[in-house]
Amino acid sequence: MPVVISSINDGSISIYSSDDEIGETPLTDVLRTYLTLDIDNRNLFGEGFIKQYPEVAQLLKEYSGLKLLRQEPFETTITFMCAQGIGMTLIRRQIALLCEKFGSPCTIEFRGQKHRLYRFPDAECLAEAPLPLLQACTNNNYRRAVNIRRVAGAAASGLLDFGELGSGELPLDRLREQLCDFDGIGPKIADCIALFGLGRFDAFPIDTHVRQYLAGWFGIRRASDALTEKNYLRLQEEIRTILKPELAGYAGHLLFHCWRRKVRHLRTA
DNA sequence: CCCCAGGCTTTTC
DNA sequence: GAAAAGCATGGG
Numbered sequence: 001m002p003v004v005i006s007s008i009n010d011g012s013i014s015i016y017s018s019d020d021e022i023g024e025t026p027l028t029d030v031l032r033t034y035l036t037l038d039i040d041n042r043n044l045f046g047e048g049f050i051k052q053y054p055e056v057a058q059l060l061k062e063y064s065g066l067k068l069l070r071q072e073p074f075e076t077t078i079t080f081m082c083a084q085g086i087g088m089t090l091i092r093r094q095i096a097l098l099c100e101k102f103g104s105p106c107t108i109e110f111r112g113q114k115h116r117l118y119r120f121p122d123a124e125c126l127a128e129a130p131l132p133l134l135q136a137c138t139n140n141n142y143r144r145a146v147n148i149r150r151v152a153g154a155a156a157s158g159l160l161d162f163g164e165l166g167s168g169e170l171p172l173d174r175l176r177e178q179l180c181d182f183d184g185i186g187p188k189i190a191d192c193i194a195l196f197g198l199g200r201f202d203a204f205p206i207d208t209h210v211r212q213y214l215a216g217w218f219g220i221r222r223a224s225d226a227l228t229e230k231n232y233l234r235l236q237e238e239i240r241t242i243l244k245p246e247l248a249g250y251a252g253h254l255l256f257h258c259w260r261r262k263v264r265h266l267r268t269a
Numbered sequence: 270c271c272c273c274a275g276g277c278t279t280t281t282c
Numbered sequence: 283g284a285a286a287a288g289c290a291t292g293g294g
Contacts, residue, residue: 080275083274083275084276084277085273085289085290085291087274088275089293091274091275139290139291140291140292142290143277143289143290184277186276188276189277206275207276208273209275260275
């Protein structure tokens with residue numbers, strides 16, 4: 001999949017075309033893929049869902065245009081490795097620092113003003129990153145820096161092959177197993193990589209917010225229990241009886257944002 | 270000083 | 283095997 005885009009900040013997205021990267025693929029096709037325009041948002045929730053949870057469906061109307069992106073797998077992997085037991089503000093700070101310290105710079109002009117931006121670093125660069133500098137980008141978390149460097153090395157050497165993982169031929173559980181082989185990647189982050197980076201819209205990551213709406217909206221009792229591996233899998237089973245299994249993760253993304261903003265009143269999207 | 274944040278790893282049963 | 287405890291770091 002050709003990826004020529006990026007730079008997502010606070011809900012806005014900047015798009016740059018680069019002919020040598022696009023090749024013969026028309027830009028419209030690239031955007032269609034990246035923005036998942038092939039997914040019809042009107043088809044995410046079935047009639048049964050709307051009938052059974054009318055109040056949730058009402059809240060969701062505001063989010064009917066929210067798209068989940070097919071993001072670049074390596075970038076997705078590293079960014080979600082930065083997102084464990086930590087708030088959104090700090091997650092964004094880490095990503096910004098990683099880009100500034102290790103990404104290649106580029107300057108764009110927008111409405112007469114020049115902006116200095118940094119691309120997300122490639123695997124080779126992060127694999128060779130000096131540990132103290134990398135740690136400074138990962139919220140001073142030494143372990144996270146080590147884990148990220150190791151994953152970057154695997155991606156650079158081909159030991160971790162996103163082309164293979166993203167081919168769509170691996171069953172979801174096998175895919176998760178391979179990702180979880182790396183320190184710093186557990187079930188939740190593996191599901192996030194599958195969902196956001198590998199286009200596996202059936203993957204349904206369960207984090208603290210998802211647990212809250214599983215309990216609050218759908219009355220799932222087990223969502224309040226400890227999130228052991230068994231319970232995690234059981235909750236995934238359960239949500240697949242409520243959401244369309246093949247689109248559970250995509251639909252969950254809308255539920256996630258809707259819960260955070262409409263119920264929790266959190267400012268950060 | 271408490272609890273929380275888009276969990277994971279190690280220890281213990 | 284699976285559940286409980288430990289872990290790391292900054293913000294509110």
